[in-house]
Amino acid sequence: MSERESPRDVVRAACAAYGEDAVTDWCVAFLGGEISGEAAYGAELPKLVAITGSDNPGGWKSPVDPVNYYWIRVWAARVFLYVWRDDVVDVLRRAADDPAWRVREHVAKITAQRELGQLVDALLPDLGHELPRVRAAVVRAVGAAGEFEHAEAIRRLADDPDQTVRAAVERALTKLEERLDRPVH
Structure with a gap:
């Protein structure tokens, strides 16, 4: 995410590129732990980049310290301020x-x-x-x-x-x- 792009703009761009359902599904998977922190900074990094606008949203040195993996869940939850689907309630209840x-x-x-x-x-x-x-x-x-x-x-x-x-x-x-x-x- 550049300094000029708000989280809302990043989420809108992700939805335009991949579709709201795909973005919502990724965020449910991040928030619910289906996609681990390790995977989020590995094979699933394109999804994390899409919802944060950055390939290193926390600005951490590589490899990312697992203590910071919770940020993935924070960023995923933040998406639901801008995109919604009723089935998200279940993962929010757990979160x-x-x-x-x-x-x-x-x-x-x-x-x-x-x-x-x-x-x-x-x-x-x-x-x-x-x-x-x-x-x-x-x-x-x-x-x-x-x-x-x-x-x-x-x-x-x-x-x-x-x-x-x-x-x-x-x-x-x-x-x-x-x-x-x-x-x-």
Whole structure:
């Protein structure tokens, strides 16, 4: 990806070249672990290049240290912010428990953007994550896609030490009330 190409532009170019279904299938395979990190930087590198716009998206020395393989799942998840197919929900549900917080954060972002209520419960454990950005992403997902019974879980973060999380809680509770057309306090 050049400095001028946004992730959205890279994904659009990949879809134009290979088709949305092919790109979606690759990302499901990356995110679900069907394509390993080793394969992603080996035989499957053209797929990784297509979704990131770079033959070395992490800028790492070769060979890539396996500790960085989780980035492949992050980049694959990011694609679902721009391309969608309903069967992706299953791999996102599994990814909500990914060992890498950046992957889980992206699942929360996708859940919020696409209003995927069926993923909210899987995200709730990260309301206690040590990083404010992860907590805030989950709070936003709950506001966008949660139900009445989820309000209490995010309300507990109203006094979070991080201002970003506190602001996300306030907006999420308001959004829940508007979406559900009922008070959640």
